[in-house]
Amino acid sequence: MTQSVVVQVGQCGNQVGCRFWDLALREHAHVNKRGLYDDALGSFFRNVDSRKGDGGLCGVGGRIQHLKARAVLIDMEEGVVNEILQGPLRDVFDSAQLLTDVSGSGNNWAVGHLTYGSVYREQIVEKLRKAAEHCDCLQCFFLIHSMGGGTGSGLGTRVLSLLEEEFPDVCRIVTSIYPSAEDDVITSPYNSVLAMKELTEHADCVLPVENQSLVDIVNKIKVMSHSAKPGSMIKRDSSVISGQGGLSGAEKPFDAMNNIVANLLLNITSSARFEGSLNMDLNEIAMNLVPFPRLHYLVPSLTPLYTLADVSVPTRRLDQMFSDAFSKDHQLIRADPKHSLYLACALMVRGDVQLSDLRRNIERLRPSLPFVSWNREGWKTGLCSVPPVGHAHSLLALANNTCVKPTFMELRERFSKLYRKKAHLHHYLQVEGIEQSFFSEAAASLSWLIEEYDHLDRTKARLVPDAARLRVAT
Template sequence: MTQSIVVQVGQCGNQIGCRFWDLALREHAAVNKSGNYDESLSSFFRNVDSRYDDPANIPMGSGKGKIKALKARAVLVDMEEGVVSEMMKGPLREVFDFQQLITDVSGCGNNWAVGHKMYGTQYREQLSDVIRRAAEFCDCLQCFFILHSMGGGTGSGVGTFILNLLEEDYPDVYRFVTAVYPSAEDDVVTSPYNSVLAMHQLTEKADCVLPVENQALMDIVNKIGQAIPSARTGKKTFFPTDVKAGSAIHTGDGGLTKTSEEKPFDSMNNIVANLLLNMTSSARFEGSLNVDLNEITMNLVPFPKLHYLVASQSPLYTSADVHLPPRKLDQMFSDAFSRDHQLLRADPKHSLYLACALMVRGNVEISDVRRNIERLKPNLKFIHWNQEGWKTGLCAVPPVGQSYSLLTLANNTCIQHSFTDLRDRFVKLYKRKAHVHHYTHIEGMEVSDFNQSYESLNTLIDEYQALEKQMHNPPPPEPRLQILM
């Protein structure tokens, strides 16, 4: 069994990570009735046996025996200690290893250069040590998952510094990044700078990036709120307490942990956490057609730098929700390809697919998946050299409280529109050199960093646009090879 390490960076990354570990524990508790530490748990958790004084002496192996205490395979990093300190006092405090966190007190001031050039350099040795310690607890380390936001200073700056560190120290271990992009109305004026500077690093250093937009998450939460009638008022207003445990946007007490107060972004963070749960389900549970993480990059990334995948999920709410009828299986597949279920504000149906993965959880047969692929294919445009570019995964264990779920990961040219919007916001600032001096006064930061990052984004957009043109003007078929007898 392979293991993965989750690296949570900044306020956003740590809040999403906290939701992920909470929901992951619920899933494993629902399946693992015996209380044994098994291979499924070992993929993201390690067993700390109280019989040993030194945790480093615990024999990992197959991890047999009763669970004494679970520790998440996580590294927590934030240059403001508030969120991490709160997690260490919260209901999941026993799950995190105090030796696996790095915090500061001053923050990065929404400045990529402070995070990447200053704090990255300052904490380089410490970061290497905690990551190495986490890696040493793994028998077969397969993947790093990096969770961070793009708009702030710590997430974008320190997050991409860690990405570079991982490429240097663990070049053979996959690097998956879940990056939350700011909305156009973001209150951080320098967020376009931070995002574009970070994107240059993601394009060069990551194996796979799952971009998520804040505005898309807000739209989804509002849409769900309108669909859930309040039992108290009769109006279609969103109250988190109306959503039962196990729901895809549930944010309250699920039986394992207790939350004292609903926080503004919990519902949005919960959607991203479910994305991670569904993507890693095959690594954590058995299934008739499991998808290994290396298969995602192998099948969905035809060109090295075009590794940005558009994610969508269905259902976004479940039959456990108040007064909502259960979604039919075929409807779940239709939803996953609709604009409303994308975690980016994009419409893949009107753009070109390079490849697509369907990761299904629950009691679903391969015949159901094939039937829906055949039903949906006429309305989806795949590039001419990959007309059968589907990857299918079946995991037997559904999310808690659901009968089944579907995550789609699509390499689709529609993502260029999000990148173009980001580029336009960057240019509006940069053509006046607004706020640039806040970056260039940091040691190691040059104006050339802005120019290189801008050119990198431009090249990425151009490559997606060139591929999309083939949707309307496919090249003529190549002549068949003739063998003369």
């Protein structure tokens, strides 16, 4: 049995992580009726009960007694972590696996990465090692963070580099939340581009998620809920309707957005948590979807979207679910993958879906999806028999696709507007250890990524088979 550890950094990382643990517990409670500790639970939870499997899971309605999440929670402000510890999931987290400060990073990547990264380095490494020691066979670290603030971008990427140093053979999958152009943090372009360089160098896979795309999806769900016909309501006990998501207090506007990202994590971990006729090993994601080490940004899409909220819609056909996964309306970044080039693609299906259904839909969609000439069979598939609670099936698609290029170009432009005027730069340069070269090197790293994706797009247009392989390998 393999295990994975979730590392949550910053306010956004911990809010999304809390949603994930809440929904994961609901799924396991729904499947594990007897409440016994088993391999499925052991993949992301450890049993600290001395009775070895007696009890272990008490269901959603009661408090969780004997399970501890395989998680490390880090934030340089204590508000969100304290809120989690006062909420219904307080007993799920081991207090020894929490690390907080009080002052925050001031929306400054350098403070998070260099100042706090140095001050707390040994404590972070110790908590990561302790989490790893509780695993019999550690397979993967999942890092959740945002790109726009100081702690998520700065300390989050410092933790990523520490994971590579301490556990070089363990897969590192990062879920990164990118700010929208209207982000209220004026320095978010600096933080995001500085963080991008670290993600490119130290992650095995990055799942980019844009705030604006989440906002658009939530708005679509609201429209669907108001325009739907009576009598076709999604079940109220669906696992994707998480109530307070493990936090105390009233539901907040961003909870629905966090819920979407949590569902992304539920789907990508489903094969590790449950049985299936074609389970996908987490290590296989990087192995099969990343042909070149630095081009490891995988665009996620979820379908059906209406399962993310309590809305009234008719049941969609299974084939439609596969079609939706490749439409721009279902991508978690603002992109249209069908008009860009695929390097590889994974389909992670949950529920009552047969292998023949999967193969039929791949063959149906294949002609309309442009793949690189040297990897036209670049599909990876997984079938997990356990669907989201209350639903028949779901699908997560992960596409290594050049459609990430516009997102990165927009980010570079926002960075350049600030950097040309050296606006707010002094806040960073006064942090010990940082130099202006950090900014030019980060911008160069991002430009390199954009150029590589652009070159791949151009090889698609010219139908030159091997040019992309040779260029990226040099």
